[in-house]
Amino acid sequence: MLNARIKLRHLQAFLEVARQRSFARAAERLAITQPGISKTIRELEETLGASLFDRTPKGVALNQAGLTLLRHAGPALRALEEGVQAIGDTDGVRQLRVGALSTVESRLLPDALRGWHAEGTPHADVGVSVVTGPSAFLLSRLRRGELDLVVGRMTEAREIQDLAFEHLYYERLLLVVRAGHPLAGMSPLPPEALSAYPWVLPPPRTTLRQQVDSFCVRHSLALPARRLETLSLPLSRGYTLGSEAIWVAPEEAVVESLAAGELCELALPLEQQGGSVGLCTNATLRPSLALEAFCERLREVASRLGRGAPSP
Template sequence: MENAILGEVHNQMGIDGAGGNAHAGLHPGVKLRHIRAFLDIAAFGSITGAAQAQGVTQPALSRTLAELEALLATPLFRRDGRKLALTEAGALFRHHASLGVQAFEAAANALHPGRAEAVIRAGVLPTAATQLFPHVALRFHALRPDSTLAIITGPHSHLMQLLRRGRIDLMLGRMPDAGEMQDMSFEHLYDDDIVLVARAGHPAQAAGLSLAATLRRYPVILPPHGAIIRRPVEALLAAHDLSALRPAFETVALTVGCGIVVQSDAVWFISRGVVSGDLALGRMQVLATDAAYLSGAVGLTTRPGPAAASGVDLIRQITLEIVAAGLHR
């Protein structure tokens, strides 16, 4: 349906997909709504997801995109399976369009000094949500009592979409994939292990079972597809001829995963930072995985631009101090 609507509007407006009807500079018909629609579609990789986020219909957003492509006389997306992928021209346009929207936001904020700093929006992934970020939040409040720190949690893909669209000012957690880092900046803080945890006194340890035997005998909880740590865990399973293993559950949520583990013999692949508190209290234990190095970088991901810059910089300084003091573990 998306292709049909785009094609209809292309025909109506005369876009030929090869750069015809080109204009010098920006066509006067291009509006801010076109740019915001384009950036949201690029962030979600589909018109359907962007339309749901904007609260508009899919046909309406398809027409907005088709109008923009016609006005620019350049296709911005190509079909890649079930997703829309940016063309080379689309990627270039997103870079400059994103900076342009941020500049407009900065101009609006400049009319009301201090308003943009009243609320700092931080996206926090599970690996940093349990130990590290509570320290950051409390220190930030002590230094900025007149500011509100809005904390948004959720899966990695969701927070990256919010960050790219300017709906959050920073993301704290595992490093995004290289393909997601266009127009983004990542500052490494520390490495966090991926561990296999079980309840205290789990029978697998007493029996001296191998990793493969443990995973075949007991219910397994894996990170969901789309979680940053899913792929290294799958690589570990493949190395032990367990690629066909069917997990009983999939989650990286502390409350759900911990509740299942401590009440059963289930075992859970999860970032150490998520369960560090339960490990310290002795509610869980780490089982050997025979993996020499199963970890990933944790840090701050930000997008360029002046929005909430001083607040973001303060969070950065606080986070560095807390990590240096070892309070994140």
């Protein structure tokens, strides 16, 4: 049980001093006197029986006890603020911040958003802001609290670490070419034949590129000098349809073009099972009801697409 002597003002003062690393600046931000904020921090330290800050020539710094309190007090106050805001939010103006990797931009996320904003749904008035980019960029923003959720294939990303990941389905990377390409329909396809054509592939230092590099090592291939490195699906598709390029494509991004006969999958698998596509959240932050509902929407769409169960 929380000590009754610890008040909201104690935690607010603590968090502001931790942010500003200065009693004077924190007092200015909270519109109180410096002796007042010093007294508030002293009361908190006496109640806890521990010092929270070390005084340095450049200001103050959190010690180990302070870091421990910060890890818990910050998310708790943010959750409280969200609750108060939700109660007082009479016009329903809220927004989810979602990070999306290229592996879910074509079907999973668009389908989920269409259902989310359908007329009459419980959260139709909740806006969604979508940020795209490589997993390292999106996961770092999630860790800092700048995103509520990241969706995509990211299990190989080192940046997941203490974040919470929930598997939805496995998805393969495919080698695809335009219809009528010299390699289309060739089976068996010798790996060395790929070197004669331009490639479209994910940029270096991305989780998808790791799989391409592994494929090249397995087949003793060197990446061709003629290559386009991008995460843009429209650019990749347009370039591939108008050239003899080989596109390393997420299955979701090309499934409709394959069915329509615009693109052809080469008879040389880049990977067998594929990577795990799922939801990544910041476990230190309490999810809002809207976020929980949006995650459930994503699960429903994944199941409807026939991908709810893991591959054997």
